[in-house]
Amino acid sequence: MASSKIAEPSAASPVDIPVIDISARDAPNQLLDAAAKFGFVFVENNEAGIDARQISHMFDLSRDLFQSPTEIKEACSINCNKSGKNKGWLSMHTEKLDPATQKRGDFKEAFNIGEYKGDAAQQPLPDPLAPHEKAIGDFVSSCHTLCNEILRLFAVALEIPPDWFTSRHDRTKGPSGSVIRLLYYPTMAGMEEVEDGIDIRAGAHSDYGSVTLLFQLPGQPGLEILTPRGTWASVPVDPSSTQHAHDALANSNGHGSRTLPILVNIGDLLSYWTNNLLKSTVHRVVFPTDAQKGGEDRYSMAYFCHPLDDAELVSVPSKLVEEYGAREGTAVRHGKHTLTARDHLNERLAATYGTKNRPQGIEE
Numbered sequence: 460m461a462s463s464k465i466a467e468p469s470a471a472s473p474v475d476i477p478v479i480d481i482s483a484r485d486a487p488n489q490l491l492d493a494a495a496k497f498g499f500v501f502v503e504n505n506e507a508g509i510d511a512r513q514i515s516h517m518f519d520l521s522r523d524l525f526q527s528p529t530e531i532k533e534a535c536s537i538n539c540n541k542s543g544k545n546k547g548w549l550s551m552h553t554e555k556l557d558p559a560t561q562k563r564g565d566f567k568e569a570f571n572i573g574e575y576k577g578d579a580a581q582q583p584l585p586d587p588l589a590p591h592e593k594a595i596g597d598f599v600s601s602c603h604t605l606c607n608e609i610l611r612l613f614a615v616a617l618e619i620p621p622d623w624f625t626s627r628h629d630r631t632k633g634p635s636g637s638v639i640r641l642l643y644y645p646t647m648a649g650m651e652e653v654e655d656g657i658d659i660r661a662g663a664h665s666d667y668g669s670v671t672l673l674f675q676l677p678g679q680p681g682l683e684i685l686t687p688r689g690t691w692a693s694v695p696v697d698p699s700s701t702q703h704a705h706d707a708l709a710n711s712n713g714h715g716s717r718t719l720p721i722l723v724n725i726g727d728l729l730s731y732w733t734n735n736l737l738k739s740t741v742h743r744v745v746f747p748t749d750a751q752k753g754g755e756d757r758y759s760m761a762y763f764c765h766p767l768d769d770a771e772l773v774s775v776p777s778k779l780v781e782e783y784g785a786r787e788g789t790a791v792r793h794g795k796h797t798l799t800a801r802d803h804l805n806e807r808l809a810a811t812y813g814t815k816n817r818p819q820g821i822e823e
């Protein structure tokens with residue numbers, strides 16, 4: 460991953476990320492173009508997407524969870540043995556997404572829910588979530604189905620068998636590191652002093668898996684991407700508004716009930732699989748200027764879709780990928796030992812949680 464300087468509070472100008480209807484005939488090429496140029500794309504949330512009521516319900520659960528007393532969340536901490544690896548609650552500053560640059564950990568709380576078996580989570584869920592275990596599982600399934608459709612369209616665009624990626628993301632065939640993550644970035648009102656230009660809500664990073672779905676709420680901006688020129692550009696919550704987030708708030712009831720498009724980004728594995736033709740773009744979450752004076756909480760949710768643990772990380776058999784790798788010098792050179800998705804995820808998690816130096820290898 461390209462590390463980067465922690466930046467000043469956001470004065471970044473918005474980036475024009477394309478909005479695509481994945482049920483359109485030309486969707487494969489449009490997706491490929493956006494992924495190759497930005498690494499990010501908005502997907503219209505129409506009948507090919509995810510029920511807006513499911514999304515809204517998940518945000519309600521997230522709010523209930525993060526507003527619960529600490530003891531309730533602590534009982535399902537990521538550090539407790541019952542939760543299992545990379546699952547459970549992360550308290551403020553637990554994660555440091557850009558360890559090379561950050562002094563303090565991210566100014567956020569998170570709750571990671573890993574794969575289900577049937578309708579059952581494989582980890583303890585705290586009180587606000589436990590009665591909704593099945594609904595959460597259904598939401599995860601909807602997310603996974605959408606990711607698989609996006610992966611199928613990428614395969615079509617890359618002229619490989621349409622199931623090349625999806626067969627490696629088939630949840631009936633084995634476990635994977637896929638996770639739904641609820642995120643909460645509290646307002647700065649009443650919080651300890653934030654050091655301007657040093658502290659950050661989520662440090663610069665690229666995602667580890669194949670694709671990520673990101674759900675945001677109107678009026679709660681903060682996401683930025685690193686452009687090829689090395690500058691930061693803000694990602695709107697609602698791409699239909701020319702001025703981002705605050706306009707979006709005016710157009711909605713502020714409760715996420717308008718069906719916003721879903722933000723999709725490419726993770727390191729899909730980038731690696733495609734010789735970097737698909738970009739795993741570095742991004743971060745900053746304090747909006749007004750959050751530093753109090754501002755708003757930000758809630759978001761990310762579904763990190765990962766290949767099956769045993770999937771081997773070899774380049775996809777696509778002429779387009781091969782030619783791109785040869786032209787750009789990005790072709791993956793394989794050593795004696797082919798990495799699996801499991802090896803890669805374990806290395807990345809060890810780096811993020813500070814138990815190991817950043818791994819060499821699959822970095823941009």
Ligand SMILES: O=C(O)CCC(=O)C(=O)O
Nearest residue numbers: 642661666682744759761
């Ligand atoms: O909260 C967000 O908008 C982004 C979160 C993110 O990038 C991540 O958790 O990987």
Ligand SMILES: [Fe+2]
Nearest residue numbers: 664665666742
């Ligand atoms: Fe991310």
